[in-house]
Amino acid sequence: MHKVILCLLLMITKSVHGSDPYPRNESIDIRNYLFRLELNDSTDRIAGEATLTVRFKKSVTAFEIDLTGPDGQGRGMKVENITSGGRILTFEHIGNRVRINLPSAIQPGEDRNFTIWYQGIPDDGLIIGKNKFGDRGFFGDNWPDRAHHWLPCIDHPYDKATVEFAIVAPAHYEVIATGKKVEESYLTKNQKLTRWKTSVILPTKVITIGVTHFAISYEGLVSNVPMESWVYAENRNEGFKDYAMAAGPLSFFIDRIAPYPYEKLANVQSKTRWGGLENAGNIFYTENSVTGKGTIEGLLSHEIAHQWFGDSASEADWQHVWLSEGFATYMAHLYFEATYGRLRLAQDMQADRSKVTAYYPQNPTPIVNEQLMDINKVLSTNTYQKASWVLHMLRHEVGDQKFWEGVRAYYQKYQLGNALTDDFRNVMESVSGKDLKTFFQQWIFRSGHPQIDATWKYDAGKKIVTLTITQKQAVPFEFPLELGLEGAGGRTEKVSINAKKQEFRLSSSQKPSGLVLDPDTWLLFEGSVRELK
Ligand SMILES: [Zn+2]
Known part of the structure; x- marks a missing residue:
């Protein structure tokens, strides 16, 4: 389904009971x-x-x-x-x-x-x-x-x-x-x-x-x-x-x-x-x-x-419609990435990220909103762009190869059938060998996204960048955050965020000319970084 403005016999098992x-x-x-x-x-x-x-x-x-x-x-x-x-x-x-x-x-x-x-x-x-x-x-x-x-x-x-x-x-x-x-x-x-x-x-x-x-x-x-x-x-x-x-x-x-x-x-x-x-x-x-x-x-x-996603492997419950719309949205981005290159994907994901962060203040609901009973309202920036972003982050979490393996395994299992979010999570966990409960819980079943306030300071004597990351929203998210240190000898560092406020020390022989959050567009967040003088 694309909103206007161009912008086998199913055996119902316990795992596919929905709540619409x-x-x-x-x-x-x-x-x-x-x-x-x-x-x-x-x-x-x-x-x-x-x-x-x-x-x-x-x-x-x-x-x-x-x-x-x-x-x-x-x-x-x-x-x-x-x-x-x-x-x-x-x-x-x-x-x-x-x-x-x-x-x-x-x-x-x-x-x-x-x-x-x-x-x-x-x-x-x-x-x-x-x-x-x-x-x-x-x-x-x-x-x-x-x-x-x-x-x-x-x-x-x-x-x-x-x-x-x-x-x-x-x-x-x-x-x-x-x-x-x-x-x-x-x-x-x-x-x-x-x-x-x-x-x-x-x-x-x-x-x-x-x-x-x-x-x-x-x-x-x-x-x-x-x-x-x-x-x-x-x-x-x-x-x-x-x-x-x-x-x-x-x-x-x-x-x-x-x-x-x-x-x-x-x-x-x-x-x-x-x-x-x-x-x-x-x-x-x-x-x-x-x-x-x-x-x-x-x-x-x-x-x-x-x-494939929606018509053959279908949501078992309308509240899980992201399994159709998020997949179709991200699959189209992946086709564009394969055809026009990684830069095109980054631009598309950045455009979608802006839509998601702009949508959130008036619509602070999760992708799977179990309170939503009117199925005519299940289509939203959450079930399209945000869900597509979740797949993008999942790809980064498990790697390209496991991501595609998991997508294929999920389709293989649920083609001509129906699935809920947990069914997809189970497949991705078994393919990747990772526990993805926190990932799915925070991104699919909880509303919002990290709102980051970051500051950094360079100590020329110790040759250390001290970085402080604060999550401003009420409940902290857990995610890997990439940091781009710019300037001579520029590089990308990855840190694990799992609390309201964390401090990191990164060695750097020179003072970076700048520091960028998520330089390769892998994280759904909003926020900014500034240097403390
Ligand atoms: Zn669609």
């Missing part, structure tokens, strides 16, 4: 969604027929799914009928939940199909309307939990399923959706059926459809992944040019993280409310992302990194 308010249902697991949807040009009304394959883990007499009900003002979804095995079932649709009553108890381990017939005008989740050129289109925009405004589902990333979209639309449109295209058929001269189907399980936040007059470029294979650009017909030249830049980050992440998890990578111009939305295998970018000026490499890199 979504009412998880441990009795069922959705295995597959088949969404048949009929779209038309004369109204925004959609007609749906959704078949959910449900595995029962416990014997129950009813279960609930998410679907926005009619709002009394002409919007929302009205359920017409629900059937299973040829039988019509009773149900109650209250608010945004449908409770389906089972005719008899189902044995644990059994899979059953339930088909829900429904129709209505979506009040959210599927954006129907004109694009900036006045051309009509239909674009799914599900993140974080807006799928249930147009699709009956378990609308939380803890329950992943394979999905098939069977879209019946006016024949003049092209239809893209999650997965691999398995059928395109004219039903009549004016109506076309397009089916797309996934082979891997996904959370509902990143499944989608896009229907409009597209210009489509098949870019060929990039590291064996079919790459495609789908842009508005009017933006054909600019869009193909801008989206072709996706090849660089795609290859980089495949090389560094793991094979690409999906059937294709389509970069799609769309009506998303976000700057970019990391839909699995077909990323949606805001329509103004296309300029033809090649300025969206950062946006492309961020969304492509999400294909």
Whole structure:
């Protein structure tokens, strides 16, 4: 996910219990969604027929799914009928939940199909309307939990399923959706059926459809992944040019993280409310992302990194969304570092550090804020830039090699699944052999950052620099601090900070011309250093 302004069956184990308010249902697991949807040009009304394959883990007499009900003002979804095995079932649709009553108890381990017939005008989740050129289109925009405004589902990333979209639309449109295209058929001269189907399980936040007059470029294979650009017909030249830049980050992440998890990578111009939305295998970018000026490499890199982190290895709980956003942010920085050099990384990290320190006074909350119950508020400078900074410091803590080893091991273990912060910490500890509890506790679960006041004085007789470091915030952080001694014979020293106030003596045959805190940009902090005369 990129905020506007460009700026397997999941087995829930104890380790992935979250604390966000979504009412998880441990009795069922959705295995597959088949969404048949009929779209038309004369109204925004959609007609749906959704078949959910449900595995029962416990014997129950009813279960609930998410679907926005009619709002009394002409919007929302009205359920017409629900059937299973040829039988019509009773149900109650209250608010945004449908409770389906089972005719008899189902044995644990059994899979059953339930088909829900429904129709209505979506009040959210599927954006129907004109694009900036006045051309009509239909674009799914599900993140974080807006799928249930147009699709009956378990609308939380803890329950992943394979999905098939069977879209019946006016024949003049092209239809893209999650997965691999398995059928395109004219039903009549004016109506076309397009089916797309996934082979891997996904959370509902990143499944989608896009229907409009597209210009489509098949870019060929990039590291064996079919790459495609789908842009508005009017933006054909600019869009193909801008989206072709996706090849660089795609290859980089495949090389560094793991094979690409999906059937294709389509970069799609769309009506998303976000700057970019990391839909699995077909990323949606805001329509103004296309300029033809090649300025969206950062946006492309961020969304492509999400294909591994967020879409495949997903947070188990919305309060741990930094496992998506912090990773995507830092992975994009790492691509830029590999492509444009270390100086570029330092500049990007310094810019992010300024955002974090400016954000903090008005928002003194930790990256994982367990008090936060509104999932629409989980995106912040904390979950993007600060979390990216934490990964940067973790890299420095364990070294480049162990960092990448750990990132790969974490992905390997949690791909197609869900994780919490402790799961990532455990992997990094076992790969690095280091105890990282204090590191994660202070940076992820506690708010703030070191606010350093440093002074130094040179004793020419003893040839010693005496340095005093004071942490001004209430609770001290523990971290390594690098010090740059400038001037003739300049060098970098590293000291361990673990108290409110500490004094260090550094030998120096000459008086340094200056002293710099964190000269190589490895620490999230604010503060200054001055010489005592
Ligand atoms: Zn993102």
